[in-house]
Amino acid sequence: MSINDQENNAKDLELENQERRKFFGKTALVGAGVVAAPMTAAMFASTAQANAKEYANTPTVHPGELDEYYGFWSGGQSGEVRIVGIPSMRELMRIPVFNYDSATGWGATNESKAIKGDSAHFLNGDLHHPHMSMTDGRYNGKYLFVNDKANTRVARIRCDIMKTDKILSIPNVQAIHGLRVQKVPYTKYFFCNSEFEIPMNNDGKSSLNDVDSYRSLFTVIDAEKMEIAFQVMVDGNLDNTDADYGGKYFASTCYNSEHGTNLSEMIAAERDHVVVFNLARCEAAVKAGKFKNYNGNNVPVLDGRKGSALTRYIPVPKSPHGINTAPSGKYFVANGKLSPTVSIISIEKLDDLFNDKIKPRDTVVAEPEVGLGPLHTAFDNKGNAYTTLFLDSQIAKWNVEDAIKAHNDESINYIRQKMDVNFQPGHNHTTMGETRDADGKWLVALCKFSKDRFLPVGPLHPENDQLIDISGDEMKLVHDGPAFAEPHDCMMVHRSKIKTKKIWDRNDPFFAGTVARAKKDGINLMTDNKVIRDGKKVRVYMTSIAPTYGMNQFDVNLGDEVTVTITNLDTIEDVTHGFCMTNHGVQMEISPQETSSVTFVADKPGVQWFYCNWFCHALHMEMRGRMLVHA
Ligand code: CUK
Ligand code: CUA
Numbered sequence: 001m002s003i004n005d006q007e008n009n010a011k012d013l014e015l016e017n018q019e020r021r022k023f024f025g026k027t028a029l030v031g032a033g034v035v036a037a038p039m040t041a042a043m044f045a046s047t048a049q050a051n052a053k054e055y056a057n058t059p060t061v062h063p064g065e066l067d068e069y070y071g072f073w074s075g076g077q078s079g080e081v082r083i084v085g086i087p088s089m090r091e092l093m094r095i096p097v098f099n100y101d102s103a104t105g106w107g108a109t110n111e112s113k114a115i116k117g118d119s120a121h122f123l124n125g126d127l128h129h130p131h132m133s134m135t136d137g138r139y140n141g142k143y144l145f146v147n148d149k150a151n152t153r154v155a156r157i158r159c160d161i162m163k164t165d166k167i168l169s170i171p172n173v174q175a176i177h178g179l180r181v182q183k184v185p186y187t188k189y190f191f192c193n194s195e196f197e198i199p200m201n202n203d204g205k206s207s208l209n210d211v212d213s214y215r216s217l218f219t220v221i222d223a224e225k226m227e228i229a230f231q232v233m234v235d236g237n238l239d240n241t242d243a244d245y246g247g248k249y250f251a252s253t254c255y256n257s258e259h260g261t262n263l264s265e266m267i268a269a270e271r272d273h274v275v276v277f278n279l280a281r282c283e284a285a286v287k288a289g290k291f292k293n294y295n296g297n298n299v300p301v302l303d304g305r306k307g308s309a310l311t312r313y314i315p316v317p318k319s320p321h322g323i324n325t326a327p328s329g330k331y332f333v334a335n336g337k338l339s340p341t342v343s344i345i346s347i348e349k350l351d352d353l354f355n356d357k358i359k360p361r362d363t364v365v366a367e368p369e370v371g372l373g374p375l376h377t378a379f380d381n382k383g384n385a386y387t388t389l390f391l392d393s394q395i396a397k398w399n400v401e402d403a404i405k406a407h408n409d410e411s412i413n414y415i416r417q418k419m420d421v422n423f424q425p426g427h428n429h430t431t432m433g434e435t436r437d438a439d440g441k442w443l444v445a446l447c448k449f450s451k452d453r454f455l456p457v458g459p460l461h462p463e464n465d466q467l468i469d470i471s472g473d474e475m476k477l478v479h480d481g482p483a484f485a486e487p488h489d490c491m492m493v494h495r496s497k498i499k500t501k502k503i504w505d506r507n508d509p510f511f512a513g514t515v516a517r518a519k520k521d522g523i524n525l526m527t528d529n530k531v532i533r534d535g536k537k538v539r540v541y542m543t544s545i546a547p548t549y550g551m552n553q554f555d556v557n558l559g560d561e562v563t564v565t566i567t568n569l570d571t572i573e574d575v576t577h578g579f580c581m582t583n584h585g586v587q588m589e590i591s592p593q594e595t596s597s598v599t600f601v602a603d604k605p606g607v608q609w610f611y612c613n614w615f616c617h618a619l620h621m622e623m624r625g626r627m628l629v630h631a
Contacts, residue, residue, distance in 0.1 A: 057441055057469045059478040061088035069431055069492045072130045072144055076486030079125030081146060086442055086492050089467055089481040097155050097164045098125020098148045105588030110597045111511050116167050119153055126150035128488040129179040133187035133223060137245050137436040141497040145190045147179040154192055156226055160501050166226040171297045173217045174198050178240035184247040189229060191220045193238030193252050200294050211259055218252060218277060230286045232304035234275050240322045244347050245329030250277045253334055255319040271315045274334050278354055281310050312353050314360040316343040322376035326400060327438040335374040341367045342374050342387060344404060368403035368414055370396040378430040380440030380470055384416060388425035394418045395428060395445055397475055419475045421466050423449040427489040443468040446487045454482050463487055502573045503592040511595045514565060525567040525595055538562045544577045544590060545569040547617035552625035556602045565597035566590050578613035587613060605631035
């Protein structure tokens with residue numbers, strides 16, 4: 001090799017390293033004081049101090065050890081929720097919600113179809129926002145509420161069994177996006193935004209192009225009944241939302257106050273707004289009958305457009321995205337997206353705003369610059385905020401009170417650190433950070449791009465969920481976690497708040513409908529193995545106990561509609577059975593003490609084997625039987 005070649009080689013290597021560094025970001029260099037954003041002398045000093053500090057947190061969870069937190073991850077266009085252990089980032093379970101799930105039979109079983117209700121025919125969803133019910137601003141471990149942007153629905157998940165127990169289609173609107181819960185005094189309501197504006201009576205009869213008449217509604221839902229309490233018509237569209245800690249106000253961002261129908265129209269105005277909803281006034285208006293109905297349903301729709309007593313519109317810079325309530329209860333933080341700022345709205349000033357003592361902009365106590373593309377903000381227990389910067393691919397850590405002081409005193413530096421993440425973060429979330437119990441331990445950045453962080457798996461890349469230790473003065477990246485499409489949001493709750501059942505309770509409402517049907521058929525599900533013929537309908541009831549079904553053959557006629565109902569008599573934790581009828585596209589989960597049922601047409605003559613497809617016993621392979629189909 002000539003000297004020239006060697007030099008060229010060295011240059012190539014150097015170039016390659018630089019390229020990789022660009023990809024990897026500058027995380028590793030932060031400690032050396034090299035970051036993309038300009039640093040002040042004060043920041044250098046605090047970084048140096050931080051380097052000397054030990055980190056209390058360890059991300060290592062050894063085999064056999066349990067995680068400290070449950071993370072509930074949105075599955076985005078997968079339509080499901082995933083349970084992730086924090087800090088291990090191990091995926092513990094998936095909860096099918098709006099999707100069809102081959103393993104559990106969600107979307108196929110009669111029990112899940114009953115829960116899906118009028119939208120059971122939809123097999124997809126776009127689930128962005130999982131949020132847990134609260135009591136007095138603290139997680140109570142009861143429910144998770146989630147949205148479906150794709151098919152305009154919301155759903156509730158029971159945290160004692162980690163199954164979806166109710167799905168509700170929202171009328172009068174399109175595309176449910178932002179969703180949060182009432183924090184105080186308890187989650188009586190959860191509420192959600194419709195993102196896309198449509199005509200109020202969307203019957204195709206009025207002018208479809210009268211864009212000015214399109215509206216977007218804020219929907220408030222009774223959390224226990226899973227019924228819509230009321231909707232509020234607004235100006236502009238709605239994006240994300242959050243509640244205060246006083247039980248009085250909900251606030252939503254709006255990014256299309258222009259009522260545009262294409263990109264350039266939607267970003268024309270220099271300012272959009274945050275809409276604040278006054279809960280007591282809305283409830284009073286419903287009581288007083290000051291609402292209208294639309295589209296032939298009886299959901300009360302209040303008029304909360306500009307000038308209404310029910311709402312206030314706070315102008316903020318162009319196209320805000322996330323809105324997050326600080327755990328101090330003092331501020332809503334609206335994230336600028338197209339503006340490098342976040343708008344800090346004083347919740348204490350909202351009473352005066354609603355009593356017309358001050359102007360809407362008077363509630364904005366600071367608008368600090370945090371970086372390019374702020375989307376969402378999370379909080380610790382030390383007064384710091386963590387904002388995702390989509391365009392900068394960074395998390396900006398900043399101090400809320402310092403940012404407010406800096407509003408009048410430019411010498412105050414409120415930025416504590418900017419850390420590169422990989423890459424293009426959407427939401428970020430801190431442990432317990434949307435409650436009074438914010439504990440400042442872990443931050444998760446949900447990155448939209450993973451580029452070269454993982455082994456390549458084809459043109460479709462995984463997302464990258466990054467775990468960041470925030471317990472010290474400096475944020476520290478500790479884990480990259482690839483995730484399938486596409487976590488938007490998550491919430492992390494201490495394990496002490498969650499109590500799950502280990503086996504099913506026989507009286508669980510989850511399968512109560514099936515139990516009632518069996519009773520009508522004179523069946524004791526715990527003992528009976530019987531076939532009931534009802535014309536062309538055949539109902540097969542059987543038990544299962546490892547490694548056998550209570551019945552290993554039954555007879556039907558070609559073309560019969562067959563309903564197989566199985567009760568798992570096993571009482572040992574983890575002994576789940578399955579039922580799969582080969583060549584019929586049918587299968588389901590039956591966990592200990594559960595009853596599950598599925599209905600299909602026996603459309604193939606001859607011998608059709610069914611088998612248990614959840615490995616349950618040494619003789620699991622032998623756990624099968626025959627459906628004899630007479631032609
Ligand atoms: S949204 Cu996706 S990154 Cu649907 Cu909460 Cu902001
Ligand atoms: Cu029962 Cu496998």
